[in-house]
Amino acid sequence: MIFSDFGTKLNTHSGILQLMDDLGKPLPKGVPSYQLGGGNPARIPQVEKVYREEMEKLLSSKDGFENAVARYDAPVGRISFIEVLTEYLSKTYGWKITEKNIAVSNGSQSAFFYLFNLFSGTTTQNGVKTKKTILFPLVPEYVGYADQGVEADTFVSVPARCEYYDDNTFKYFIDFPAVEAYLAEHPEVGAMCVSRPTNPSGNVLTDVEIKKLSALAEKYRIPLMVDNAYGLPFPNIVFTDDAKPYWDKNVILSMSLSKIGLPALRTGIIIADEKIITAMSNINAIAALASGSLGQILAEPLVKTGRLVSMGEEFVRPFYEHKSRQMQDWIHEEFAGLPYGIHKSEGAIFLWLLLNDLKIPTLELYSKLKERGVITVPGEYFFFGLPKHTTHPHYNKCLRLNYSRNEDEVHQAVKIIADVYRQNMR
Ligand SMILES: Cc1ncc(COP(=O)(O)O)c(C=O)c1O
Numbered sequence: 217m218i219f220s221d222f223g224t225k226l227n228t229h230s231g232i233l234q235l236m237d238d239l240g241k242p243l244p245k246g247v248p249s250y251q252l253g254g255g256n257p258a259r260i261p262q263v264e265k266v267y268r269e270e271m272e273k274l275l276s277s278k279d280g281f282e283n284a285v286a287r288y289d290a291p292v293g294r295i296s297f298i299e300v301l302t303e304y305l306s307k308t309y310g311w312k313i314t315e316k317n318i319a320v321s322n323g324s325q326s327a328f329f330y331l332f333n334l335f336s337g338t339t340t341q342n343g344v345k346t347k348k349t350i351l352f353p354l355v356p357e358y359v360g361y362a363d364q365g366v367e368a369d370t371f372v373s374v375p376a377r378c379e380y381y382d383d384n385t386f387k388y389f390i391d392f393p394a395v396e397a398y399l400a401e402h403p404e405v406g407a408m409c410v411s412r413p414t415n416p417s418g419n420v421l422t423d424v425e426i427k428k429l430s431a432l433a434e435k436y437r438i439p440l441m442v443d444n445a446y447g448l449p450f451p452n453i454v455f456t457d458d459a460k461p462y463w464d465k466n467v468i469l470s471m472s473l474s475k476i477g478l479p480a481l482r483t484g485i486i487i488a489d490e491k492i493i494t495a496m497s498n499i500n501a502i503a504a505l506a507s508g509s510l511g512q513i514l515a516e517p518l519v520k521t522g523r524l525v526s527m528g529e530e531f532v533r534p535f536y537e538h539k540s541r542q543m544q545d546w547i548h549e550e551f552a553g554l555p556y557g558i559h560k561s562e563g564a565i566f567l568w569l570l571l572n573d574l575k576i577p578t579l580e581l582y583s584k585l586k587e588r589g590v591i592t593v594p595g596e597y598f599f600f601g602l603p604k605h606t607t608h609p610h611y612n613k614c615l616r617l618n619y620s621r622n623e624d625e626v627h628q629a630v631k632i633i634a635d636v637y638r639q640n641m642r
Pocket of ligand 1: 411
């Protein structure tokens with residue numbers, strides 16, 4: 217059997233495929249498991265109750281259920297959901313958007329697949345072909361992007377600048393001079409992309425940083441993709457107060473219903489220039505006909521009444537903020553006396569742990585932890601797109617830890633990680 221270049225590229229045994237494969241395999245017999253690996257959000261009872269009530273309303277209304285399941289929505293999304301979102305976002309934030317600025321996708325992951333390939337790869341302008349790239353201005357960045365380009369070598373990145381603090385914490389910053397220099401020297405950059413909050417580090421770019429990136433996007437006439445999967449107004453897993461929702465005509469803002477409790481309903485939302493929305497809709501028609509309706513149907517009344525947003529404020533943010541604080545406390549306790557750092561936890565559902573004196577790569581540490589039942593994600597996968605011979609000092613020294621599991625599981629896992637680190641220090 218011969219696969220096309222497209223097929224081969226997407227089947228290549230990339231780091232993340234290998235990891236996902238590994239995750240699916242059973243742990244050694246009798247070893248309890250501590251699942252700090254994937255990106256599953258927590259189950260929050262107050263949030264689940266709201267969705268259950270919406271579902272019950274749907275089931276008991278005449279025709280409501282049949283209407284929900286028995287027809288395709290438009291490729292751009294469910295029109296009534298888009299109308300409600302448009303009204304909410306334009307009224308609340310004053311964004312100059314209409315229904316033509318919003319598209320719905322089968323999860324934001326698939327929206328990024330469309331977007332990355334709209335703006336990168338071979339591009340013909342006035343009969344001249346260039347190979348466009350996507351620039352990630354702050355790496356480490358979400359591993360789920362790394363293999364989404366259909367053509368090879370179309371993702372490029374700038375390593376994060378880092379500041380270290382006395383309390384065993386550190387924080388990444390965009391190296392703006394390096395990003396500006398890159399853009400000036402590389403006219404082939406077709407778009408920039410950041411996640412805000414950032415998966416894996418929990419960094420949250422400030423309003424000032426986002427506006428600066430948008431100004432660069434305007435200057436170089438390229439879009440800036442802002443992945444708001446953990447951001448505001450929902451799910452609101454943001455613990456800082458200088459990160460307001462931001463959109464302007466240079467920005468492609470991506471949102472998702474996943475981290476507010478509906479990952480299985482695969483609902484992503486893209487807010488962008490009309491031309492981009494039309495392109496997304498056209499690609500969706502070809503690739504999927506339409507996006508799933510159920511997430512949109514459950515969320516529509518909740519957006520309309522403001523309940524989705526208030527649920528984020530009342531339940532989701534406090535829940536994760538508490539979990540994050542708790543895990544940090546346990547790390548500080550169990551790692552006392554060891555060289556380590558935690559990235560400032562400003563949002564998202566992960567802690568990013570730096571093990572300065574680790575003598576093996578985190579890929580190897582990952583296997584040793586797995587033998588003890590602890591599943592994490594090794595840091596190497598998040599450093600994609602760096603120029604050859606360039607690396608980041610944290611490249612093989614960090615672990616991404618999902619802190620949303622139950623207390624006992626997270627606490628035990630932290631103890632084991634400290635123990636295995638002690639055995640593998642320089
Ligand atoms: C930063 C980021 N973006 C996008 C996604 C994709 O989310 P979904 O496709 O469920 O909307 C995730 C999932 O973990 C994520 O962490």
